[in-house]
Amino acid sequence: MLYRAEITIKLKHGMLDPEATTIKSALKHLGYDCQSVKQAAVYELELTADSRENATDIVNGMCQRLLANPIIHDYDIRITK
Numbered sequence: 001m002l003y004r005a006e007i008t009i010k011l012k013h014g015m016l017d018p019e020a021t022t023i024k025s026a027l028k029h030l031g032y033d034c035q036s037v038k039q040a041a042v043y044e045l046e047l048t049a050d051s052r053e054n055a056t057d058i059v060n061g062m063c064q065r066l067l068a069n070p071i072i073h074d075y076d077i078r079i080t081k
Contacts, residue, residue, distance in 0.1 A: 001048065001049065001050070001051075001081065002046060002047075002048055002081070003046065003047055003048070003049055003052065003055040003079050003080065003081060004044065004045070004046050004079070004080045004081070005043075005044070005045050005046075005047060005055065005059045005077060005078070005079050006042065006043070006044050006077070006078040006080075007042070007043040007044075007045075007059060007062075007063060007067060007075055007076070007077055007078075008040050008041070008042050008075065008076045009040060009041045009042075009043070009063070009067060009068045009073050009074075009075045010038060010039070010040035010041075010073065010074055010075075011038070011039075011072055011073060011074075012072055012073060012074050015072050017037075017038060017039060019039050020036075020037040020038050020039045021037075023037050023039070024036070024037040043067060045059075047059070052079050052081075055079050056077060056079050059077050059079065060077065063075045063077070
């Protein structure tokens with residue numbers, strides 16, 4: 001069966017995020033007052049799997065082996081048909 005996966009990868013709490021810091025500063029210069037800014041990467045992919053659980057396992061493996069660095073990143077997986 002064909003499944004769609006949406007993977008959101010972001011830095012763990014407490015990790016420095018220089019890109020978000022730069023964006024927050026630029027927003028302040030444009031007149032927007034944000035308390036915090038965090039950046040994340042979102043990947044959307046389609047894959048074939050036997051079940052939703054199998055699709056989740058496959059995508060989890062992708063995250064652990066390539067897409068995320070488990071030392072500095074947290075990730076969230078959403079699977080839909």
